[in-house]
Amino acid sequence: MDTNQKYLVGIYEDEDEVLHAVSEVRGKGVKIEEVYTPFPIHGLDVALGHPRTRIPKAAFLFGLTGLTCALSLISYTMVFDWPMIIGGKDAFALPDWIPVSFEGTVLFTAFGMVFTFLASNGLWPGKEPRLFDLRGTDDKFIMAVNLGSNRLSENEIESVLKESGAIEVNVKQF
Structure with missing residues (x-):
């Protein structure tokens, strides 16, 4: 993640919703940067398309x-x-x-x-944390979409996130 990047942040309430939303959002051609959850979700790495770990x-x-x-x-x-x-x-x-x-x-x-x-994981001393939403460490599930790496416009991606079940969509810039 480079500096001065603009992200759309979709907030979900349930782990099943976010797991289903990942497949739905990726199916519509949106590249998801990352999904942040308060606890591990089985199958999320596969749904995001992450390669097997080394x-x-x-x-x-x-x-x-x-x-x-x-x-x-x-x-x-x-x-x-x-x-x-x-x-x-x-x-x-x-x-x-x-x-x-x-x-x-x-x-x-x-x-x-x-x-x-x-x-x-880029966790070295002095590294500033990137928190897309503080509720992601408590009870919400956060989907971050980098607007710079997607072909769709901000409004199109926002509507895709809302259709997939996001209760809230915010813009965050780092």
Whole structure:
């Protein structure tokens, strides 16, 4: 979302209405920027046409990085830097390294996913929040339509939103 953008904001009262409205509005050729809800709605991401998330692949890569770092650190310290014979075991005792390797994997995955989530959602320190309507955090469902990315006029989009069940349609500029 760029600065100085003009949006039409449709406000809905019910999650079934907004889910049905998304299909209806998209069917009439209106590109919806986003829908904001006070709680998750099953199937809304599919109705909006969002692609499947790549978060599991990122988690796997972070975990693999953590496992590699943990095994590298343990093998360097226990085999090359300061080899010690503990309990008569070999310095390269892979089964003994499993708990530390698991913890390194979990640590890297957890921190990596937090930073990935914050970066992908644009939630960095000092970022100004974009609230289309304060009621969207309480009990209303907000559909934001960017007027700059649609071919239809403002009045046509407003009538499409009202026909789809919006109780209120507002103009918001950022």
